[in-house]
Amino acid sequence: MPAHKSIGGSRYSEQGEGEAIVFLGEDAARLADGFAGSFRAIALDISADDPVAQVRRLLDDLGISSANLVGKGRGAALALAVAAAFPHRVRRIALLETVPEHDATAPVLCPALIVTGETHRDRAEALARRLQRGRGAVAAAGEVDQVLGAFLAERLSSFDNRELRSAFGSFMTGVTIVTTAGIDGQPRGFTANSFTSVSLEPPLLMICIGKQAASMEVFRHARGFAVNILSEAQKDISVLFASKRPDKFDVAEWRAGPFGNPLIEGSAAWFDCARYQVIDAGDHIVLMGHIEAFSYSDANPLGYARGHYITLGLEQAAVNAASSASRTVVGAILENDNRLVLLPDASRPNGLVLPEVGRHGHSGSASQLHDLLQREGMDATLGFLFAVFENPGTREQCIYYRGEALLHARGRTVLADFEDIPWDRLPDEATRSMLRRYAAERKLGRFKVYSGDHRQGTVKAVD
Ligand SMILES: Cc1cc2nc3c(=O)[nH]c(=O)nc-3n(C[C@H](O)[C@H](O)[C@H](O)COP(=O)(O)O)c2cc1C
Missing domain, CATH: 3.40.50.1820 (Alpha/Beta hydrolase fold, catalytic domain)
Incomplete structure (x- = not known):
């Protein structure tokens, strides 16, 4: 007893x-x-x-x-x-x-x-x-x-939490880093897309933090916090602050805000807040902040939906490229079992290309790319743009998506390891430099999503 x-x-x-x-x-x-x-x-x-x-x-x-x-x-x-x-x-x-x-x-x-x-x-x-x-x-x-x-x-909810999370993920959001000077002099921060503006008079906002987060207790008791709205150049910062790394503030560039909470350099906007209310809500707590100071720039904000980052600038550039007078090449960087999907280039002996349409003849389009992938025996999930640029050699507008490919038939596809891409068989420097960036970002684990169950949020790679 x-x-x-x-x-x-x-x-x-x-x-x-x-x-x-x-x-x-x-x-x-x-x-x-x-x-x-x-x-x-x-x-x-x-x-x-x-x-x-x-x-x-x-x-x-x-x-x-x-x-x-x-x-x-x-x-x-x-x-x-x-x-x-x-x-x-x-x-x-x-x-x-x-x-x-x-x-x-x-x-x-x-x-x-x-x-x-x-x-x-x-x-x-x-x-x-x-x-x-x-x-x-x-x-x-x-x-x-x-x-x-x-x-x-018994489980409290009769829902499958992964399904519920996917349904929530249909709501497109921005991405923020929420920081606090903390109560022990150690700054803390985490990536959050649960940000909502609440009131103008008084000026209020809120975010939700999971009870499993290492910094939850610090945020619960802190005298305030800052919300940094990320710009589309800050995907790396988002991934960093979604991790459990103890050195987040050694890696990121930041300064103390007017109310004392860390502001991340390069953000599209920030709000430095005093604690207004803390509300217990299931497996999260809601932090409501009273805005003491704020600022914003005209940088494009970073977007997030269905576990993927979305960059408005890229989407807009793709629309502009597709409607421009010059020829448009539409292609895809596809992975199959962690390897890069390439196809033989009919115009060069031993040459390889990414799956793409529009390089020869008329401009390509996304639907033609789908047809090509089908013909080559692939079932691919596209949807996220990776690059939009003008090829300086050919003046073509190039739009590349990224995604996963299932191979129904091996056909003509060549699968290359990312550590061993046959660079000299690729058509031009523009393709090589795009793939170098892709391989580097992939290594950094940039293509990650926030996922997990109701007990534990984790961050895992999806594509
Ligand atoms: C895009 C994105 C949005 C996220 N949104 C939230 C959120 O709103 N609330 C939350 O508690 N965690 C969210 N997370 C997960 C946290 O960032 C992650 O659990 C982090 O490790 C918490 O840091 P800590 O454990 O060091 O405190 C999100 C992650 C990503 C990638």
């Missing part, structure tokens, strides 16, 4: 690690003992005149942003009341062998389980119907712990 401790006037016992469960009312100590193997199990002595405030204070004092509440006897009514009063502090509630009265004007939004014996089934089900996500369960006295265990082990 763990020793009783005292905090803020409350007596409680605590054991185990992981997601927090606070047991309230009858049987609390025995239940906490039973669940300490897989949870941070806390048994609270309900003592105060205002027990709802007592539970809230306990969570604050123990630094628990949200907890599961399990109540029995008068603890059941208390769990229900806390869930109604402080919805964002309660993950789910379980009411054991007790069906308390419920005030329907105070909605309970979290998942709720009411476990009773057969005789109280109807009352439990009636209460469950009045709660947004409630359900009743019938269990014999000896089976209650087991039913409770199964409920606590």
Whole structure:
């Protein structure tokens, strides 16, 4: 049995690690003992005149942003009341062998389980119907712990988190670096696309930071933070700050802003903010900032959608190139199993080219490129522009996409390792220099996306 401790006037016992469960009312100590193997199990002595405030204070004092509440006897009514009063502090509630009265004007939004014996089934089900996500369960006295265990082990959302993330990713955003001078004199920062402007009067903005981020606690307590909106020349900075590297601020160029938070050089805009509000929200916290100073330039902002960076300048240049009077070459830098896809060049013995259309005869187009790839036995995902330029030798406008290719038939394709590209077999210096840049950026891990599940954000390469 763990020793009783005292905090803020409350007596409680605590054991185990992981997601927090606070047991309230009858049987609390025995239940906490039973669940300490897989949870941070806390048994609270309900003592105060205002027990709802007592539970809230306990969570604050123990630094628990949200907890599961399990109540029995008068603890059941208390769990229900806390869930109604402080919805964002309660993950789910379980009411054991007790069906308390419920005030329907105070909605309970979290998942709720009411476990009773057969005789109280109807009352439990009636209460469950009045709660947004409630359900009743019938269990014999000896089976209650087991039913409770199964409920606590359930995933909170019935969605596939990767699918949900992909749906969110359809919303095209910019990319920011959020920084803070921190509380320990060490600057911190991370890449974020959850930026939103909130209010002009007073001037407010917000961003969300995942609870798994190494710097989350520093941001939660910092007196302020800065949001740097990246320009399209700053993909590398985005990748750097999306990493766990401890030397982010040694590598990036920055200066202290008027309110003291780090400003990244070359950003399209920045906002230096004082902490306005911190809101707990599931597996993230929302940081709302009061803007103390800001600035912006006319640099093109960097875009982000479906896990890819988007550069407006490049898209615009492609439109201009395609509508210009000169001939347009449309091609692709495609990878198959980490190797570069090349095709024989019919016009030069032993020559190789990227898959491309329009070099000879009429201008090429994206649909002709698709037809060529089909004919060569490839199924390719294009869509992201890599380069748009005028070839100085031929005056052609060149538009190159990047992507992945599946090979249905090997056909005429030649696959080259990026460390061993046959440079002298390529048609011209423009192609070589573009591929050198591609190979270098690929090595730096530039083509990366923010991904992960609800527990852990990770950054992984996609293409
Ligand atoms: C384009 C992009 C957008 C991201 N947006 C967010 C975000 O809004 N919130 C967040 O917590 N993490 C976001 N991430 C992930 C973090 O940058 C990443 O987890 C980082 O490692 C956190 O740094 P830290 O663990 O050193 O604190 C994003 C990553 C990328 C590449």
